[in-house]
Amino acid sequence: MDNTGIYVIDVSRSSYAIVEPLPIDRVIVDDSFWRPRLEKLVKITLPLQFLKIQETGRLENFRMASGRVKGEFKGLWFNDSDVYKWIEASAYALAYRWSEELYKMVDTAIDEIISAQQPDGYINTYITVNGLKRWVDLAWSHELYCAGHLIQAAIAVRRSLKKNDLYVASLKFADLISDTFGWEEGKLKTSDGHPEIEMALVELYRECNRGKYLDLAEFFIDIRGRGYVTKTLTLRQFFLPSPEYLVDRKPIRELDDIAGGHAVRALYYMAGVADVYIEKGDSKLWSALESLWRKVTSRKMYITYGFGSRYEGEAFGEDYELPNERAYSETCASVAGAMWAWRMFLASGDPKYVEVLESILYNSALAGISLDGTRYFYVNPLADYYGKHQRMPWFECACCPPNIARLLAYLPSMIYSFSKIDKGIMVNLFIGSRAIFEVNGNRIAITMDTMYPWYGKVFIRMEPERVDEIPVMIRIPSWVEEHEILVNGKEFRGEPGRYIKLVKSWDRGDKIVIEFKMRPRFIQSHPYVEANYGRVAIKRGPIVYCIEGIDNREFDVRDLIIDP
Template structure:
């Protein structure tokens, strides 16, 4: 398979914690890591996905926001348009801000050839027009929300449960920070700061003398305020974020678990309620722990992350068991065809896990990022960048009837509630900031993405390396040192949780660190030495096809297995199995599975081929159940292991629903 190799220039500076001191999680003190400065993704799998976003998805944003009414609503707020508010939700503005953030990160990349230069100029022009519209819509006191300004609702900050004013403010602030970092311009940052100042003057504890003691029903402004503090140095923004985080769980929104108002975060022992809201709140807690050294808050974030991963996370990294209220279910309640796994929830999980990885230095958080990125998140965007999934089920049954709404199992051009598409855009446009980090000891590679990354020594001296890999299709990662000081420093490589065998060599010499077991307890393989420019480290991760089983408490998939290879989860689709559906397909786990390179399929993938059969079932009667003794006699179904043989072809889960509509499943029964 051919891979892209062109190299863009350095993008905008990523998020950098303002503090860089020891942080204690439980009994373990660590130095918080900082994301790499000016990372560059230069080729391979993620370069291709980002190029699709840059060439297709982001340029379509202004037209889609126009047709959906988002820009019209801002014109209403600015007094530049007439007519009714368009859209059903008070958070229509947030889609505009998420698109502005994505476009800002994109402007931080070098133009992709002559076509890219023209596209960049067009993108910048659209952005300036929309930023000017946002500025015109803002009230003199700094307030900004087109829903309430156009006469909808009861008035500003009178419906914190559903009004989403602070949620929208959060996305505005994040867009402004990205725009400032990417372009150096402060036009949007000034708008965001005026709104943040208005919020700061409005919200506070009763003894602060401020008029409102409350929180938004949808967390988001909290992480944004931390970013605004990092960008401006204004401590009051950080303090305001801390105020909001600690006000959840005290009944200000009716005490509902849906919006994390049942138990204070510091006391909570499990994730609950609306998945996106819960994870945005936890991301803010991790940010605050990093900036303030709040051990209790950091420990709570770690405790809730572990509870989520152990009992409420799907194989794909997706979270959210219920379509109703888009929330976490009970422990081990992980359905297949009714899995919600909202794309935005996958993004929130990645954001939370990345902050925990930086806070603690533990690789397990980046293990979950990898799983979610390649599977639960990436499935949300079609291969051509034109269509989207709001929910990401792990099974679509034979004869599935599509609902035709935002909860459809079919890809859609846009949504009535269009939170997911621009959210995908902003994450992919900023993905380079999730790849590597430094804690002063050298460089940590959290994800394996071809590109150029920077670390630094404890003296602040720069280190530059180039990473070249065909991951996830191949397991070889080559790291070449480009520039470094003449002193010892450490190159730390994450050994993924799924990896059982790997080899390591430096300048062609096998390392004594090579082993057939997991590395150090925290998941890192560390190579410390005096490096010189031109040194090349080669890490080979073994990528066998694996069959995995779920915890037996996950009732929905008991007796089933799923197929994985490297970081990828696989699924079978009806389009690859003519002659019937998939509800009656059984995998024979005793037969070997083989990986097959298919450059002609789905943009170039490695498929997995296995053997199975279709059960010979009796025609449906008036009652779909049977006595166990009847089944054993074969009155209704064939004995285990018999039926029509079928060759099963599994494709990466992220690529499903890109051909014809049909059934799909990740978990396959074995008898």
């Protein structure tokens, strides 16, 4: 595929990527389910988040770090990251829906960040404003975590908005980090207590082709699990996290379980490991990732595709420890799970990863933001019988609002992709949209119309500039029991849980009609999940349904039973 456009993850030159995403600016989402949500993201959600960022002192912290104003640091020590995530989400959202108002907000935030950069490249308002020593409390300071989000924001701004100022600042900071950490004598041999920078450094390598950033990402992957991270703990923490919490119990190639691991930390780490694998091709990394994927998705994931069952440490529990009423299932963990799933798909082309991604999108992630785009869940329990769990407009620890905004902004880039092996177009998510592929000099327009996820009918129209034989690969979800696929009226059969490969000389006006029969299904959990004895879940298509107490006040939803 011709590799021009605005990539969220650019694996166009990655040796071990099987799949290449379609650039975000080559897709226009126009269906009745997702388009209103993406429009609200630009018109309502992101502007409101910027106001919250201002009101809560997050931008003021940068002004204090730069010396523009005097005062005391406001909020939590990792609040810089919320600004960076918001910038990244805004930059990618502006790639497909322009807003001058939002652009000016981004520009304002960038100016404050750059002004706060220290002469050697360092940026962290908590450390700078409070006059603290750098890198001494890495298990808890989030310095590299914040740096990772800064790098991702800078790449997004460079790719989408064609602005280099934040990117130049991030390179200077990345160079400082490269000079500070590593296996070489005199460098710090540890990592951040919160993984994130690994993904950022790999994407920075993809952007500028400087191998030292990829090597540094690999160092941060490999140093974890050897106890070096835990050793940086000090008495400043309000609790002392364990090696399990910090995902510092075993090196990645030996890691067999993440029980007790902070869910977002663990999932960001896995996503970073997947990124390193895509570039380096270390088979032992892939074996570890596959093993942990099987463990997490079969024993530690909720039916809603949420992650992290414990309030204590926002952590994964033991196998099958999945309570409903006290489920934590943080919105950020859903975002992190989606990031891991997407990278596993890019590395393998296996549709099982897209199925998890899709299920996260329609269930645990989308529940994290209100329909009007103004309120958020931090945690997502599967049951609340007393009506106390309500979405909020913001949080003191506001990691989730800009994170769900990031995931929504990524969405157009996940609908389609290109198979490097089959040299074919892949349809991953069934979302009404228009897309442009450029393959071997042939411009191929695709239109997809659907009422998914409510109905399983999908219409695809092909419009190549010239007649060309190219595979079109369509994912058939594993839950499908009956399906029909017609190409210009000719029937084809596929296998649920796989892609069907349709190969023909495509001409203008060729039509693919797909119908997945959608029926409500009762889903039983594994018998080891004690919380689900005598219970079933109801699922139709990709959506897990909920009995809404707020809509049924005339009775207690706990009194409902299924007629066998």
